[in-house]
Amino acid sequence: xxxxxxxxxxxxxxxxxxxxxxxxxxxxxxxxxxxxxxxxxxxxxxxxxxxxxxxxxxxxxxxxxxxxxxxxxxxxxxxxxxxxxxxxxxxxxxxxxxxxxxxxxxxxxxxxxxxxxxxxxxxxxxxxxxxxxxxxxxxxxxxxxxxxxxxxxxxxxxxxxxxxxxxxxxxxxxxxxx
Amino acid sequence: xxxxxxxxxxxxxxxxxxxxxxxxxxxxxxxxxxxxxxxxxxxxxxxxxxxxxxxxxxxxxxxxxxxxxxxxxxxxxxxxxxxxxxxxxxxxxxxxxxxxxxxxxxxxxxxxxxxxxxxxxxxxxxxxxxxxxxxxxxxxxxxxxxxxxxxxxxxxxxxxxxxxxxxxxxxxxxxxxxxxxxxxxxxxxxxxxxxxxxxxxxxxxxxxxxxxxxxxxxxx
Numbered sequence: 001x002x003x004x005x006x007x008x009x010x011x012x013x014x015x016x017x018x019x020x021x022x023x024x025x026x027x028x029x030x031x032x033x034x035x036x037x038x039x040x041x042x043x044x045x046x047x048x049x050x051x052x053x054x055x056x057x058x059x060x061x062x063x064x065x066x067x068x069x070x071x072x073x074x075x076x077x078x079x080x081x082x083x084x085x086x087x088x089x090x091x092x093x094x095x096x097x098x099x100x101x102x103x104x105x106x107x108x109x110x111x112x113x114x115x116x117x118x119x120x121x122x123x124x125x126x127x128x129x130x131x132x133x134x135x136x137x138x139x140x141x142x143x144x145x146x147x148x149x150x151x152x153x154x155x156x157x158x159x160x161x162x163x164x165x166x167x168x169x170x171x172x173x174x175x176x177x178x
Numbered sequence: 179x180x181x182x183x184x185x186x187x188x189x190x191x192x193x194x195x196x197x198x199x200x201x202x203x204x205x206x207x208x209x210x211x212x213x214x215x216x217x218x219x220x221x222x223x224x225x226x227x228x229x230x231x232x233x234x235x236x237x238x239x240x241x242x243x244x245x246x247x248x249x250x251x252x253x254x255x256x257x258x259x260x261x262x263x264x265x266x267x268x269x270x271x272x273x274x275x276x277x278x279x280x281x282x283x284x285x286x287x288x289x290x291x292x293x294x295x296x297x298x299x300x301x302x303x304x305x306x307x308x309x310x311x312x313x314x315x316x317x318x319x320x321x322x323x324x325x326x327x328x329x330x331x332x333x334x335x336x337x338x339x340x341x342x343x344x345x346x347x348x349x350x351x352x353x354x355x356x357x358x359x360x361x362x363x364x365x366x367x368x369x370x371x372x373x374x375x376x377x378x379x380x381x382x383x384x385x386x387x388x389x390x391x392x393x394x395x396x397x398x
Contacts, residue, residue, distance in 0.1 A: 147201045
């Protein structure tokens with residue numbers, strides 16, 4: 001198995017506490033980066049990180065190495081938890097991180113998207129989308145923006161945004177699955 | 179790109195993508211999660227989207243967590259072996275267990291049922307089963323209902339608490355005639371649910387003030 005993170009998750013499923021420590025050592029900085037990006041607040045992100053690793057330990061048995069590597073599974077778990085927290089915030093709380101996030105969402109780090117094969121691939125596929133649609137998809141994935149946030153940011157009605165984004169997703173799928 | 183309506187499969191594909199992107203609101207996310215549990219094909223679409231978009235993960239910049247965070251997580255997950263009494267471990271010295279009459283510290287019955295994934299079911303019952311509350315953690319939601327017995331006497335309320343190892347009890351709300359629903363993740367083994375009898379409307383102090391009548395340890 002060429003997926004050391006996945007290996008550690010499987011050992012966690014077998015109640016191996018040493019593996020849990022090793023997994024935390026390997027992956028916690030990355031996952032905290034995910035949580036800070038989406039939640040915009042370090043304290044809340046660290047609180048969420050505790051929840052993430054609690055779930056990792058409890059749900060490790062559901063990790064299936066046949067279906068993807070360990071890091072992808074962990075990032076998905078962390079993103080889901082962060083997005084659930086964002087969506088359950090009251091509206092006034094949601095405003096908090098807004099200024100920070102607007103500054104943060106401009107398409108960036110395009111250069112860094114030219115390293116690994118799959119990373120390059122996703123960059124190419126994004127380039128085939130209209131720039132504002134690519135930016136909407138990236139803003140959702142990386143910053144946890146909701147349809148409402150995206151519609152406001154791009155000054156289009158919510159339904160228009162939804163149509164854009166769904167079409168863009170299907171085009172991305174077609175491109176990425178080639 | 180045409181504007182023709184999406185086919186059923188395209189609809190599912192787009193919905194799975196929307197879920198993984200995270201653009202849906204809380205209610206729509208909950209609906210998708212229900213489908214993920216029911217429909218293996220749909221669950222596979224979700225996983226496929228997670229892998230497809232994982233190329234973006236390189237953009238999340240690592241940030242080192244506070245040094246004590248691992249220890250805090252381990253304390254939560256791996257409580258020290260329960261040699262002392264439950265009450266002592268939970269720091270309940272001050273309230274209820276000594277001078278105040280504890281009606282019946284109940285037997286904890288725990289059922290974890292694999293298979294159809296009904297969630298984590300915790301039953302809190304008095305020894306004679308005259309009062310039974312059932313707590314179900316499922317799909318990030320906690321539902322608590324009274325299966326048997328009557329509510330608190332006039333002028334009082336039953337209040338539900340959750341206690342992490344070595345932490346103070348945290349109120350989850352007052353238990354009335356209707357089932358209590360609230361968003362809550364599945365707690366780890368070693369955490370405790372408890373019900374106390376409080377003044378009507380719940381404890382005025384934010385901590386249990388009156389007798390604990392039911393307790394159940396998760397994973398006991």
